Amino acid sequence: xxxxxxxxxxxxxxxxxxxxxxxxxxxxxxxxxxxxxxxxxxxxxxxxxxxxxxxxxxxxxxxxxxxxxxxxxxxxxxxxxxxxxxxxxxxxxxxxxxxxxxxxxxxxxxxxxxxxxxxxxxxxxxxxxxxxxxxxxxxxxxxxxxxxxxxxxxxxxxxxxxxxxxxxxxxxxxxxxxxxxxxxxxxxxxx
Numbered sequence: 001x002x003x004x005x006x007x008x009x010x011x012x013x014x015x016x017x018x019x020x021x022x023x024x025x026x027x028x029x030x031x032x033x034x035x036x037x038x039x040x041x042x043x044x045x046x047x048x049x050x051x052x053x054x055x056x057x058x059x060x061x062x063x064x065x066x067x068x069x070x071x072x073x074x075x076x077x078x079x080x081x082x083x084x085x086x087x088x089x090x091x092x093x094x095x096x097x098x099x100x101x102x103x104x105x106x107x108x109x110x111x112x113x114x115x116x117x118x119x120x121x122x123x124x125x126x127x128x129x130x131x132x133x134x135x136x137x138x139x140x141x142x143x144x145x146x147x148x149x150x151x152x153x154x155x156x157x158x159x160x161x162x163x164x165x166x167x168x169x170x171x172x173x174x175x176x177x178x179x180x181x182x183x184x185x186x187x188x189x190x191x
Contacts, residue, residue, distance in 0.1 A: 003075040003184055005035040010081025010092035010128070012041045017118055017154040020162045022080045024170075025116070028177040035078070038070055046097040064098050071099050071107035076184040077141075078114040078177075082154075083128035088135075096135050108139035112187045114180035116149045116173070124150025142187055144179040 007026065011018040022037055029035045043063050049055040050064065071077065081092055099107035113136055117125025129150060133143070149172070151157060159165040164173070 001032070003033045003181075003188070004073060005029060005033055005076050005078055005184070006038040006071055006074040007035055007078045007080065008038055008040060008092070008095060010079065010089045010132075012089075012091050016082065017120070017158070018080045018082050020158055021116060021118060021151065021154070022078075023162070024164055025078070025080070025173055025177055028174045030181060033181065038067070040067070040091055040095040043067060043091075043094055043098055046094055046101075048101065051101045067095070067098055068105075068107045071111070072105075074111065075188060076112040076114065076180065077108075078116070078180065079132060080116045081118075081125065081128050081132060083117060083119045083123070083125040086127040087131045088128045092132070093135070100139070106139060108136065108141060110140050110142070110187070112180070112183045113141040113143050114176070114183075115143065116151065116176070118151035118154040120153065120155055122152045124152035126150050142183050144176065144183050147176075149173065149176050 007022050009016070009018045009022050013019070026035045044061050047058070049058045050060045079092070081088055096108070115129050115132055117129035119125040129148065157164055157166070157169055164170050
């Protein structure tokens with residue numbers, strides 16, 4: 001049976017390095033996995049009034065409903081994110097908040113998660129990954145263990161065709177994706 005993986009990119013820019021990384025790693029999933037980018041660019045800013053049963057004059061945006069249903073239909077989520085000001089980008093935090101409500105039907109709950117962070121600097125998005133892990137820990141989302149993926153100096157990792165320039169980077173990320181696949185498979189067995 002095919003497993004569905006939602007890839008969430010923590011950058012809205014069409015030409016972002018996170019998006020280029022995502023397009024590379026999609027091909028690293030096994031054939032029985034359907035990995036797709038789930039766009040978060042059109043999600044309205046989170047407002048609890050949309051989910052508060054006592055607020056009747058603000059309807060839940062259809063973008064929220066589509067996003068939540070897509071995540072709930074996923075067997076796992078792969079986050080690929082840059083670091084913005086030592087944390088995750090606002091668009092990614094917004095998506096996490098939208099998936100966290102309503103409290104009775106959290107989309108993220110116990111869903112396997114993989115994280116690839118990057119930065120143009122030498123830290124590889126360390127702070128963004130740690131902040132993302134903190135947010136996701138609330139939802140009891142299993143993740144692959146060590147090694148974590150922090151891609152430093154991300155512009156230098158890609159060639160003129162936006163493919164990874166070094167085979168060692170490809171092997172490292174292929175290994176990570178396979179470890180993530182193992183987490184997804186184990187979680188499916190436990191359901």
